[in-house]
Amino acid sequence: MILKMDFILWCQITIILLMLSMKDSVCEINSVALVPHDINAFGRSSGCALVLRRVFVDGIRKSSALPYKGFFNLIGPNFINNNGPAEEICIRYIDVNLALAEAKRRKGYRPPRTLNSLEPHPKDIGITGEVVLETTRILAEQFQLTRDEIINGLPIIDTSRTDIWEICPAHVKPVPCTIERFRSFTGICNNIQHSSWGSTHTPFVRFLPPAHPDGISAPRISVSGGPLPPARLISTFIHPDFDNPSGELSILVMSWGQMIDHDLTLASLPRDEHDLDFDCCESYNNHQHPSCMTIDIPHDDPFYSQYGQRCMDFKRLEAGQRPGCTLGPRAHINLDSSPIDGNFVYGSTEEVARKLRLGKGGLMRVWDVFSEYGLKPLPPPLSENPERDCTARPRHLFCFIAGDERINEQIHLTVIQTLYLRDHNRKAIELGRLNPHWDDERIYHETRHIAAASIQNIIYKEFLPMVLGEEMVNRYNLTLQSEGYWNGYDPNVHMGVANSFQAAAFRFGHTHIQGMVRRYNKFHEFVGEDPLRTLLRRPFIVYEPGKIDELIGGLINTPAQVYDPFITMEVTNHLFEEPPEPFGHDLISFNIARGRETGVPGYNDYREWCGLGRAKTFEDFEPLLNNKTALRYSQLYKHPDDIDLWSGGVTERRLPGAMIGPTFACIIARQFANSKRGDRFWHENSGFPSAFTAEQLQEIRKSSQSKLLCENADDLPTIQLNPMRLAHPIYNPRIPCKDLPEIDLRYWQEDPAQGGYPFKKK
Structure with a gap:
């Protein structure tokens, strides 16, 4: 038997079996000694799918422990030796199949229509995800599994040898890959060895094990076993509105960060049969959608109580499928491709990309609303299903479509999306002129290739x-x-986006939000402002000629709020407010509830993970946090470990020379390190068909935020060198746009006879 073999040999065999059985899956290992299926049992029913070795010390059931080193950590030699009596539990393939059959019955399962598509509908992934999650729940009850055994043991089971494989969506099964010049839209086959890593519709990864108290899907609770403080109470007590504008940062830094977030992450929320949002509070205390997890509003809330509101709409994310459809805790779908690839412009699926393309000259579709004024176009109108995520729409106007569906979420996103759309077409026209032998497909993908590298x-x-x-x-x-190439690609690095990044750390920009959207003319003179609430999901101001440029002026001249715990009421009381209602939602309550719902561990856990030390008392936080927040936390939370990651992160004192504190900096740096090292198409890599020539790479290095704004505005004569900082006559002076360096596309001029790029600047 394997358990009686020499320990090192056992580890080697286990690792080989795991690598063979995972079939491109990602395994979460933490603290339980596990043995995969019997090496001689190849049947799908009688063999052990998983053997759990349980050790009893002083009559207490424990598991041999492994340190959690990452999302795809394999079993290693760091076992804790226990000398107490042990038992082995065999979970058979037939047990998995029987549990699946019962899960299908409980969920009323019917095979989804897009099950075999590489671009399935998110709702269909959710259907199968819920069934696999229920299978996990049944096995956990049947075998009395501990939280560690659920998190670390069940994902090892080779589901390709079970009936789960028949309902497993095609996009999380291994697919044959070839090395191509251009990225796929979904990101599939970016990693040849692990075809689905970082691809669209796959789950967020984890830097730490999920904090579901049941090990499956229950929202995080207090370490004492009781409830955590209400999310809305934390919002009003810890994060009230206080105006403190920065003297250094422009609001572009917040909106650009949000744009990058929209290149990396889009969590899948449930929608109704018309693909529209629905309000869980409309059925409050009655029959609710199973994904509803409404936020309770305290009866004495300083804002909502005047309107008699006790319920805030909130839904948990759709259940997802891991690569290989493995069992285990709830996974959550990322609708975006994980690499930095400009998908907010182009889309994360072939279907979306096709809708956005003109079909000739490598161009994207535009809406030439201002042709009579000689101004540049807008994005295409959202004419199909025009009410989708669009509020108070006048009948004669439309919201817009783009590679990312959140183009209309706030007005500055609309502006930045518009600029990148214009930039694509500007470059495509020039590449077509330089290479008249290129067809639509070649021009489009070469332009997209340059755009991703520039971003x-x-x-x-x-x-x-x-x-x-x-x-x-x-x-x-x-x-x-x-200069030169970097060549640091590592196929063993998973570039998938971490849920702690998506649900907490990269939401740091919420503290920088300004309550008013200001506009400036081309001479950087203030010309007007509007409350942010009037421009959320209502981008109709851009239909006025010249307003795009005024909004660009606002992006680079409006100071952002400083990094502190205080958040503007425009997003804590009036988020997505729908007239004539005088109130909206609360973004901060959403942040806190999202972290709990997705099992994001607390702030203290991530401080320890980042090597920053673990606070044992609330007093320990005092030198780390701003504005006496430690005292306020002690009045709400029962234990320091209970503090929510997002809330704790935005209250930290900033690192020297940084915008944020050490915990969020650690999470964000780790994510972007993975995004760089795990991306085969990273622009500094050589040796692949996708590689730029050395001369092209030097041109890519000229790309800048300031030049992007200049070249794609209608009339912007000057701009500061770094537009994410406010202009300063010495440290960040304004200069003429024409003096900024630009990418010389002649380095992409191809000699059809030679099949290469021969151009060299004289």
Whole structure:
């Protein structure tokens, strides 16, 4: 038997079996000694799918422990030796199949229509995800599994040898890959060895094990076993509105960060049969959608009580499927492709990309609303299902469509999306002129290839050093080469987005939000402002000629709020407010509830994971947090470990030279390190068909946020060198747009006879 073999040999065999059985899946290992199926049992029913070794010490059931080293950690030699009596539990393949059959019965399962598509409908993934989750729940009850055994043991089972494989969506099964010049839209086959890593519709990964108290899907609770403080109470007590504008940062830094978030993450929320949002509070205390998890509003709430509101709409994310449809805790679907690839412009599926393309000249579709004024176009109108995520729409106007569906979420996103759309078409026209032998497909993908590389360059050269500070950028190797290639691609690095990044850390920008959207003319003079609430899901101001440029002026001239616990009431009381109602939702309550719902561990857990030390008392937080927040936490939470990650993160004192505190900096730096190292198409890599020539790469390095704004505005004559900082006559002077360096597309001029790029600048 395997358990009686020499320990090192046992580990080697176990690792080989795991690698063979995972079939491109990602395994979460934490603290239980596990043995996969019997090496001689190849049947789908009688053999052991998993053997659990349970050790009893002083009559208490325990498991041999492994340190959790990452989302895809394999069993290693770091066992804790226990000398107490042990028992072995065999979970057979037939047990899994019987549990699946019962789960199908409980859920009323019917095979989804897009099950075999590589671009399935999110709702169909959710249907199968709920069935696999229920199968996990049944097995956990049947075998009295501990939380560790659920989190670390069940995902090891090779589901390809069970009936689960028959309902497993095609996009999380292994697919044959070839090395191509251009990325797929979904990100599939970016990693040849692990075809689904980081692809659209796959789940967020985890830096720490999920904090579901049942090990499956229950929202996080207090370490004392009781409830956590109400999310809305934390919002009003810890994060009230206080105006404190920055003297250094422009509001572009917040909106650009949100745009990058929309390149990386889009969690899948349930929708109704018309693909529209629905309100869980309308059926409050009656029959609710199973995904409803409404937020209770305290009866004495300082704002909502005047309107008699006790319920805030909130839904938990759709259940997802891990690669290989493995069992285990709830997974959550990312509707975006994980690499930095410009999908907010182009889409994360072939279907979306096709809708956005013109079909000739490599161009994207536009809406030439201002042709009579000689101004540049807008994105295409949302004419199909026009009410989708669009509020108070005038009958003669439309919201817009783009690669990311949140283009209408706030007005500055609409502006940035518009600029990137214009930039694609500007470059495509020039590439077509330089290469008249290229067809629509070649021009489109070469332009998209350049755009993704330019976005990567701006993020790592301009944005991350501001956010993280130079010390963290250097520690995590986030610096870019000044010349030549980097060649640091590692196929063993999973570039998938972590849920702690998506649900907490990269939401740090919420503290920078301004309550008023200001507009400036081309001379950087203030011309007007509007409350943010009137421009959320209502982008109709851009139908006025010249307003796009005024909004660009606002992006670069409006100071952001400083990094502190205080959040504008425009998003804590009036988020997505629908006239004539005088109130909306609360973004901060959403942040806190989302972290709990998805099992994000608490702030203290991530401080420890980042090597920052674990606070044992609330007093320990005092030197770490701003504005006497530690005292306020002690008045709400029962234990320091209960503090929610997002709330704790935005109250931290900033690192020197950075915009944020050490915990969020650690999570964000780790994520962007993975995004760089795990991306085969990273713009600094060589040796692949996707690689740029050395000369092209030097041109990519010229890309900048300031030049993007200049070239795609209608009339913007001057801009500061770093538009994510406010202009300063010495440290950040304004210069003529024409003096900024630009990418010379002649380096992409191809000689059809030679099949290459021969152009060299004289």
